[in-house]
Structures are given as structure tokens and as C-alpha cells.
Amino acid sequence: MSGFVATAPASPAQPLSSGGWYPDIDPTEARAVMRLDGTVTNDRLVECLSNAMSSVEDELDEWQQQQRALGRERLADVPSKAINGVSRLVMLYKRAVVAYAQAELLEKYRELDTTGRGDRRADAMNETAEDYRRNVRYAVRDILGRPRATVELI
Template sequence: MSGLVATAPATAPDPLRSGDWYPSIDLTEARAVMRVDGTVTNERLTECIALAMSAVEDQLDAWQQQQVALGRATLVEVPSKIIAGTSRLVRLYRRAVYASAQAELIERYRDVDTTHAGHKHADTLDSTIDDYRRNVRYAIRDILGRPRADVELL
């Protein structure tokens, strides 16, 4: 049996930083958590993660400013449960970043196969993309301490 197996790139890129307040994102760890293989180059992954960090942080900007005003110099300093040695808020931040990047990657790679089966598969990915976008919203709302859904009676 022969085939092509994509493996992760041999060199690990430096972690991505977005200032000193948010934790850096280790791309090797992100690749493992997101289950991203070598078909996604380090450059593509870096771009997706960097844009995801920007989008998530934009949504948390006002909250971050409140935390800084309370004397918290980093996300780690915001009181939170510690789960497996890591702040719950740090885990939620990473989840939001990873889910945003995963949605972006799927959107970019879904049109590679243009056969009928490829189109059918791409249609099934729409719900996966929506799931990742939902996970971004949930993680951000959990960080903010807000309910995951707003419901109004008409």
C-alpha cells in the first residue's frame, strides 16, 4: 500500500505573542490540540492563529481594560479556578483562539476537492465551521462571565 502522509513541519516556529497581557500561543501545542497535520504550513497556521488572537482580543478589549484598572497585569492574574495547573481563563482564551483558527482553516481548505464527493463533503463542513464559531462565542462569554445565550420574549 502506498500513499502520502502529511506530517508536521520539522522546525517549530516561535510562540506567538500579542503583548504581555494575554498568554503566548505555542504553535506546536496548537497544532496538536487542533489536530492540524503537515498539509497546513507553519506560515498558514501562524497567519490563522495571529488573526484569531486579534479577533478574540478585540472582543475582550473592554473587559481587559477593566481588569487592568483593577491592577491585574496579565490574564493569569485574574482570579480563576486552576484546572490541571492552568488558569481556567487561560484555557478559555486558548479555546477561543483555537476554535477561531480552526474555522478559518476549514473555510480555506474546504474547496480543494472539486469533485461531486468533494462538494458533498464541503457541505458537511458548514456545520463544523458553525460549531467552531459557536465555541468561540461560548469561550468569550464564559471569560466575560455572561450567559451563553440571550433570550427575549416577544
Template sequence: MTGFVATAPTHEPDPITAGDWFPSIDPKDARAVMRIDGSVTKERLVECLAVAISSVEDELDAWQQQQQALGRASLKDVPSKVIAGESRLVLLYRRAVYATAQAELVERYRELDATEAGQRRADVLQSTADDHRRLARYAIRDLLGRPRATVELL
């Protein structure tokens, strides 16, 4: 066996946008950050990113409206620390989108192998999907300036 490794396609699609307020998501950057290899087609990656953008922006909708009412034309205009030359809020938004997309990709790949070994691996993948969803939730809560955990006394 020669050990072929799937590589990313040479041409990635254009950045994905959902209006002008939130930053666009570049599938090429997403593939690199999320460590997604060429076994995930660009069409599947774009679909997962688009659904993730929709999901994250739905959760941020009321907050976005508040910020726009304060005259902020985009997420970049909301006052925030700058980390590595970029707004902390933009970094958190991108992390929420990436983590949501990764969770969906992990869940979709679970369907591919229904053998006993595949089911054991699927259990591991499910915890990984849950981890990605937790990271997305943390990023959204951090962006909103809310605590990460909700605790109720019974």
C-alpha cells in the first residue's frame, strides 16, 4: 500500500456571506482551521458552513438588532478587544460557525459505517460532535457577554 492521503481541492468556493453585518466565512480558511481534508467535498463543506452561519446568526439576531440600534454598521464596529489584529467578537463569531459546522460534519460521517466497529467509532464521534456544539455555545455566550453556564436551584 502506498499510503495515499486525501487532499483539499485546489479551488475553494467564494466566501459565504449572509448580509453585510456579520463577516463572511471563507471555506478555504475554514477547511484549514477545522483540519478538514479532501474527503469532504467543497459542496458538503459549503452546505455545512451555510447552515452553521444560519444557526449562529439566528441565536445572535436580537443582540445584532440591539447593536444596530446603537448605530453599529457591522460586527467589526462593536467595541471589543483586538487580538492578533482582529476583533475578539469576530474571532468568537467565526469559532461558533466553525464549531457548529464541524459538529454537523461529524454527525453526517457517522452514517457511513454501520458495522459493530463503526458503531463504536460512532459513539466516539458523537461525543466529539457534542464537544463541538459545546464550543459553539461557549463562543456565542462569550460574544453576548453572558456566563457560559446556567445554574438553577431546584
């Protein structure tokens, strides 16, 4: 029996927009950053990216309202350093969205193979999903200008 698995190349999906304040998320770019092949369908990727956008934007909602009150029409208008001509805040937003989507995809695909070797691989994937969720927290905290860790003395 052959170990080859056929995966269809993913056809390009339309960029995802959430009203214009935040930058669009291009599923093709996200797929490249996430190193996904055709195993993950565009429908599943778009669903995960949409969920990610919603969750990240919920966390930033109060901050966004403050920025809009200051007359900033979009995230790219908020003063920030630029790296390679792109606002650092835009980069952080995209990082948070992609990391959230990647964690969700890893959790969904964990269910596909949970026997023997697959169970050990699933445990490793869970650690990776937690790493991606940590990256989401870091990116959101960086956008908000808050420390990444909260430490209290007991």
C-alpha cells in the first residue's frame, strides 16, 4: 500500500473584511504563513479566519472605540512604528488572527487521528495549539500597550 495522499491545490479565496477599520485578511497569504496544503479546504480556512477575526476584534473593541474617538479611521492610522512600510499594529493584528486560526485548525485536525502514533502526535499538536494561543495573547497585549504577563504578590 502506498503512503501517498492526494491533496488538491487550494483555489484562492476572497479577502475577508470586517468593516474597514481592521485590515482585510487574505486567506491565500494566511495559508502561506500557516504552511497549509490542500488538506485544509478554503471553506474551513475561511471559517477559522472569520472566527479568529471576531475573537481578536472582541478583545480590542474598547481600545478600537478609543482610537475612533481620537479620529483614527482605521488601524493603520493609529501612530505606530512601521516595519518594511507596514504599521506594526497592522502586523500584530494579522499575527493574532492567523495564530488564533492556526490554533483552532490544530484542535480540529487533532480529532482525525487519535490511535497509537496519532495520539502521541495529537498531544504534541495540543502543545503547539497552546503556543499559538499564547502568540494571540502577546499580539493583543502588544497592540493594547500592556505588559504580556500579570504578576501579583500573594
